[in-house]
Structures are given as C-alpha cells and as structure tokens.
Amino acid sequence: MKRAKVNQGEDLQEYKDVYVIGECLDGRLHPVTLELMGEGRKLANQLKRHLGVILLGDGMDEALEHLQDYDADVIYHLKHPLLKDFSTEGYVKVLNDFIRGNKPEILLIGATSYGRDIAPRLAGRLGTGLTADCTKLEIDPADGKLLQTRPAFGGNLMATIICPKNRPQMSTVRPGVMERAHKLAEGKAHLVTVIPELEPKDIRVALVEKKPPAKKQVNLIDARVVVSGGRGLKTPEGFRLIEELADVLGGEVGSSRACVDAGWISHAHQVGQTGTTVRPEIYIACGISGAIQHLAGMSEADYIVAINKDPEAPIFNVCDYGIVGDLYEILPAMIEDYRKRKEEANHA
Ligand SMILES: Cc1cc2nc3c(=O)[nH]c(=O)nc-3n(C[C@H](O)[C@H](O)[C@H](O)COP(=O)(O)OP(=O)(O)OC[C@H]3O[C@@H](n4cnc5c(N)ncnc54)[C@H](O)[C@@H]3O)c2cc1C
Structure with a gap:
C-alpha cells in the first residue's frame, strides 16, 4: 500500500x-x-x-x-x-x-x-x-x-x-x-x-439498491422535546409510559445507555457520550441517575426536568425542575394532565 x-x-x-x-x-x-x-x-x-x-x-x-x-x-x-x-x-x-x-x-x-x-x-x-x-x-x-x-x-x-x-x-x-x-x-x-x-x-463499489428503513426512524437531533427513560424503569415495558408522554408532548423517546445495554430499547434512542447529543427545548429524564456520560449528551437542553426517587441523584444538580418521587406515580399523572390540556386547547 x-x-x-x-x-x-x-x-x-x-x-x-x-x-x-x-x-x-x-x-x-x-x-x-x-x-x-x-x-x-x-x-x-x-x-x-x-x-x-x-x-x-x-x-x-x-x-x-x-x-x-x-x-x-x-x-x-x-x-x-x-x-x-x-x-x-x-x-x-x-x-x-x-x-x-x-x-x-x-x-x-x-x-x-x-x-x-x-x-x-x-x-x-x-x-x-x-x-x-x-x-x-x-x-x-x-x-x-x-x-x-x-x-x-x-x-x-x-x-x-x-x-x-x-x-x-x-x-x-x-x-x-x-x-x-x-x-x-x-x-x-x-x-x-x-x-x-x-x-x-x-469508484469500485456499486450501489445495487436503496431500501428505506422498515421502522419509523428516531430523530432525536431535531426533536423539540425528548423524554428519556433510564434503569429506574425497571422493565422494558416501562418505556410504554415514556412513549405515551413523548407522544402527548409531540416529542421523541430517548434512553440512557443502561437500558440500551439491557436490550430494552435500540441504540438509536441512546442519549449521551456514546449515543446522540441532543439540544431540545425540554428534556425529561425519568429514572436516570445523571452519570457524566449521559449528561454529555443532554446538558445543552434549554430546560431539563428530572424525575427520580433518590433526592441525592446527580441529575438534580443539572436540572431546572426536579421531581423527587416514583416515576410510576408521576408519569401517569403527567400524561393525563397534558392530554387534558391538549384536548382543551383543541376545543378552544
Ligand atoms: C465509556 C462510557 C460511555 C458511556 N456512554 C453513555 C451514554 O452515551 N449514555 C448513557 O446514558 N450512559 C453512558 N454510559 C453509562 C453511564 O456511565 C451510566 O452507567 C448510565 O448512564 C446509567 O444509566 P441510568 O441512569 O439509566 O441508570 P442508573 O445509574 O442505575 O440510575 C437509575 C436511576 O433511577 C432511579 N430510580 C429507580 N427507581 C425509580 C423509580 N421508580 N422512580 C424514579 N426513579 C427511580 C434511581 O434512583 C437511579 O438514580 C457510558 C459509560 C462509559 C464507561
């Protein structure tokens, strides 16, 4: 060579x-x-x-x-x-x-x-x-x-x-x-x-065919709202709540690496140093501790909201609004509230 x-x-x-x-x-x-x-x-x-x-x-x-x-x-x-x-x-x-x-x-x-x-x-x-x-x-x-x-x-x-x-x-x-x-x-x-x-x-490589991805592609980079789930969800099913909140807010679903490594969600959703860097208007971190590698990918968000049951979790040092509590109690209440507001706005 x-x-x-x-x-x-x-x-x-x-x-x-x-x-x-x-x-x-x-x-x-x-x-x-x-x-x-x-x-x-x-x-x-x-x-x-x-x-x-x-x-x-x-x-x-x-x-x-x-x-x-x-x-x-x-x-x-x-x-x-x-x-x-x-x-x-x-x-x-x-x-x-x-x-x-x-x-x-x-x-x-x-x-x-x-x-x-x-x-x-x-x-x-x-x-x-x-x-x-x-x-x-x-x-x-x-x-x-x-x-x-x-x-x-x-x-x-x-x-x-x-x-x-x-x-x-x-x-x-x-x-x-x-x-x-x-x-x-x-x-x-x-x-x-x-x-x-x-x-x-x-050019020694020939393009034979282009296939669109089978599933809707995750677009974390352009999202105005990102709702992310972490190990605090405990099970992959927990992401249904994250999806619901993201959906009602017109946002995308993000994740910590812990959930990606556990196989709960694909790497395309990972936020952080070895995932995607996001800059949304609102970032909602649910059951995420706030490891430095995660913060590297989301700390430039305009507003950070953290939901964590541990009041000492490092994510509370970087968030604008922190909610100390169980995400399984807080998320359903948030989803219901935003849905109501959305319906009211649609009928106004
Ligand atoms: C080289 C390298 C690169 C990395 N890159 C990334 C990266 O790109 N992105 C990334 O995210 N990580 C990355 N990591 C991993 C990172 O160090 C952390 O291990 C990871 O971010 C932890 O994920 P987590 O916050 O979901 O889990 P944990 O740290 O386990 O935190 C779970 C949190 O959930 C809370 N919790 C538990 N139950 C509940 C409940 N019911 N309600 C509310 N809160 C609850 C707990 O109090 C805890 O704070 C990297 C690590 C290395 C070494």
Missing part, C-alpha cells in the same frame, strides 16, 4: 480559510451542516479568514438554494453525476483533490455516519491529523492554532488536541453540539460550482 504523503515540508502559511464539509443526501440537508457553519463562522471571524462550505452531489438545487440563505462567504458545489449517490471512494477522491488545491487551514466535518466514513480516509490522504468527536473548538490567541477539545478516558476528562505541523487542521463535530448558523439578513451566500475530475473506475 502506498503511504500517504505527509505535508510537513509545505509552508503552513499557504493554508488559509475555514472550510466545512456539508452533508446532503437524497436532496436533504443534514442539520449538522448548519451547525458546522455556525462554528466555522466563529473560527473564521477570529482568524479574520473566509468561511467556505463544500457540498458534494448532483441534483440538489433546492438544498443549495436553502443553504445560500445562511452565513457563509462561499458555497462550493462539487457537482458530478457520479456523486449523485454517496460512495466513500468517489467522495474522498474529489475532496482530496479539492482540499489540496484550495488549502484551507481548518476543515470541519460532521461526526455522522457520513463524516465518520470520509474524515479518516481524507485525513490519511492529505497526510494530516484528525480529532474526532470534538465538543469545543477555539483559536489559541497566542499562535492562531485550532484547540480541539473532546472527551477522553470514558468522558472522565476533556483533552485539548492541537495539530501543530500539518494542515488542514481537521475535526469532526458531533451533531447537536454546536449552534446553528444564522440566516443572512439580506442577500445570498456566493455559490461556486466546481466540476471535479472523477471517472467510473475511481
């Missing part, structure tokens, strides 16, 4: 600007794109550089039009019929060529399945470092380097990582962690269409 050429000998001063790799599959823009743009703008302003957004694909005019309403200096659309469907090889080849040509100083990618697939390969080809799953990004005022912070050692400490000798400085950022970009008050972001070099022989 050919070793990646390390760009150590290059003049690092040649690298400028902050780029983010947006995500658009089947014409749908992933919310992480706007989050990366929000964070990218902050970094670009600190460095007094431009913010560029890269979007790959074909037949995505609506998504591009929408994206142009948000704060970016340039949107680069890497357009090619062979990029219509995602392929690791095709996407990485095109990105590698583009990044080598444009030399951004910082490159941000979503820590989604898409980003986790392409980011390490791309970093390998570019001969630079990659810090995965960053929760905080800052510019070092002393030397302008990117300080990339992420949980380490099971979330027990936060590590700040730098990439001193190679460029671009690459980070993946988990969805739901960073604030979304603002809409432009007027005008549109500048759109540049780039036709990359790509041939069928560059």
